[in-house]
Amino acid sequence: MTENESPADIQLVAQLEGHDDRAWHVAWNPKRPILASCSADKTVRMYHYHSTSSTEGEGESKPVFSHSTTIPTGHAKTVRSIAWSPSGKTLATASFDSNIGIWAQEDEDDAEDLTGGNGEWECMSLLEGHETECKTVAYSAGGNLLASCSRDKTVWVWEVHPDYDFECMGVLMEHSQDVKCVAWHPTEEVLASASYDDTIKLYLDDPSEDWYCFATLAGHQSTVWSLAFSPDGRFLASGSDDFTVRIWERVQEHQWECVEVLEGHERSIYSVSWGKGKATSEGSLGWLASTGGDGLILVRELSITTPGESGGKSTLSDKVIARLPSAHDVADVNSVVWCPRDGYEDVFATAGDDGLVKVWKVHTN
């Protein structure tokens, strides 16, 4: 493969309009063909999609999107981020009104309906506790925990109980500033948070005590906006206001070290997402997408070279496989999220300050 030619390009699949204000975040339902987006207009919009059974051959089929419903949410301020539970039945909304909304469909049949979210979404619970703007919500991989973070500098861990009941398991006051993002490890109950204080903190539950911070990852020169664990859980990517993405490797069970600083953006990186991708090389760790204030989307393939018979250290390598400038024209891109569903590993969605949600597909040459 030649160096000057990108091995892949990013093609627009769908442009989803409808938000009256900037679109902040998108979330793919892990089980059902639903894409949700949230906005400063306080609504959540849901889209159903299906693949056109293309006769032209596989890989060329593009999902087709149609708007299914809009939740007005009732949040008093911007809905900043959304998260699906692993079951795909519940959606959590984090709002600048400091609350978290928990949404589900009234009718169980609707929740089982794999074709879309046409049934009405109802607010089943409201989690209050943050004192100021809630920035991110995230469900743990097992779906039994929910984490949230806020400008009030705290990270909260909630336990999910039956009947949309929640119990507060911990209030972590480790950061010295606004907490921008929380992310769960893909298989273990390890929580990460990123902050305006330029650090990343990692937390664990001590079964006999409380949640506690076991590591602080320092290195970024400015605000850390976004976090994404690698699909295998051995790495963590962080996007920062210092225009770099850092890759942190788990070198021991409770020890993470920065192993790579990725450059390429000219403005703040607001969002990173690490999906499985469609591997083009041996030892692939998946595809890492990043975007931000420069409107540029970079897709990298990260891979690990396993040492030969002679031993030695395995090394991480990265390669930009696709780049797309001005993804939302002149507007900032606030988030990028890979679709987690099988068959859609090369599809991701973005949300921009222009109020648009766009769906893209990485087309390997």
Place this chain on the structure above:
Amino acid sequence: MAFSGALTLTDLNDFITPSQACIKPVEQTNKPDVKDPGAASTEIQVDSSGSYYEVTSDGTKQAGRRLETAQISLNDCLACSGCITSAESVLITMQSHTEVLNFLTNNPDRSSPTHKIPVLSISPQSLASLAASVSSSSSHPVDLSHVLHRVKAFCKEALGFEHVFDTTFARHIALLEHAREFQERKRGEGKLPMLASACPGWICYAEKTHAEMLPFISTTKSPQQVMGTLVKEWMGGKWGKKPDQIYHVTVMPCYDKKLEASRQDFYNEQYATRDVDCVITTGELELLMREKNWDLSMAVGGEDAPKRTLKLGSTSPPASSSMSPATPLGLGDGDEIELPELIAHPGTSSGSYLQSVISMAGDASSCELAVRTVRGADYEEYTVADRATGAVLFKGAKCYGFRNLQNVVRKVGRDAGVQVGRGAAGRMAAVRARGRGRKTTADGAAPEVDKGYDYVEVMACPGGCVNGGGQLRSPVQDKDAEGYPRDWAQNGVKVDDDSDTTVSGPKANWGSKEWTKKVEGAYWGGLPTPPPTPPNAEPGEPNGHRLRPSVNADLLASQVLFDLCKPTAVSSPTTSWHTNMDDEAEEWRRKFFRTQYRAVESEIIGLAVKW
């Protein structure tokens, strides 16, 4: 997120604004030179006389420039929905150990008409903290009564206090009134569950963020404020002194007690004085001792001698002490007022509020108390059930720490059907209620099989008051508590969850928990933490062979009630705290032993904020 285009206020929420809710922005007439905005290179210091100086923050303490006094009163801070800490820091300056020293230095001689009687009251949790600290560095353990003796000696000899008390008698009164209030609420005069009111951190939090909880919070004064009433009103009356002729200092395990003492409810407008003039923490008392070179580990004369006055329950296990010989209640020779000392109230080291209402839940012979640990020792449920029928007569909980407090607020709000928190749009709440309704009908079961709480002992600190923020830190673990290295890995510490051998592993709060246990132990005088007692078993049967250990305290409490409320119908001290007096006297009771709460509304008006 962009700064391109119009900068709207929406963008600002990603910035750290100090206290965007401050209702009184400081206006300075002598403005400092305008420098790079945002670069805070100077800080403001307050000296002992209350003057403000601007000094550079980089350590070079050049001659500070005296600033105009900012016109923010304490009440402004308390009325503000901004952060608790800013109000706290003001209070810490205004109620400090140096403030106490300043007062004592400037207090005119006894002969002067402007002389104020200095009185100090110390909480049993503070005594426990001191006892644990002294015991940890001495060969033989020191109990609370020894420490109280030594604190008295220090305060009287080294500082010049004229009277020193512990606050357990005030707590005894608070518990009596607390139980009385619970009975009122049981009768329907108020909401249930009743939530404890002694923790000022909880009160402050509830007033600012959970106004819907306020009707549930007990209106009974905390022991500190009852002590304030006792000293300024009752003792003052006995001494022939007006409230402003007494200077009352309390020693508390908690910084937020400073906030509590500053509440306008405890301010006497007529005499322009507070029931508690100054609150210092246990740590600040220790600081005073160090400054005066006082060694608390040294025994003082007479500390082992049996007390001639009412001394109840402190050295003997609860429920097994006998009655002391009767002495003239409360009043000793001359000005010397004797209060029962170190009255042990079985239950919790935070004040046994739950126990005081459990004791009233039913007859010990027919009832059974069950304790269920919900989450650790900080969240336990207590259920009193009828032995014969199994009917639940009472359900209460002990709930400590911010995390558990959140869950109690949620549970109480849910059970009582009130909207929790500031609330989002009404529509959202309506939808939410609908979701809930479906849940109960779908189950087919009766809604709320689970009986809600009747009472919750809420404390903001994990471990309760023995672990208060103003307590002494563990002498051994000092380093950990202060500068606990957050980054174990980068400091070369092997962080391995599985190895329990390294204390400094991820279980970082181990040290302080162990220390809290020691303080708890000291609080109970070396006895193991008393197990919860079944109803009525603790204070002894009133009609039985055993007298309540606190019977003298009860008698004195009635005397206090009689002296302060002046009931007309009875000519001698009532025999019980619970006796109903005439309306006017009951009005006095409310004035002296109850208080009130008010929601603190956010003062930020939309300011055309576009969200």
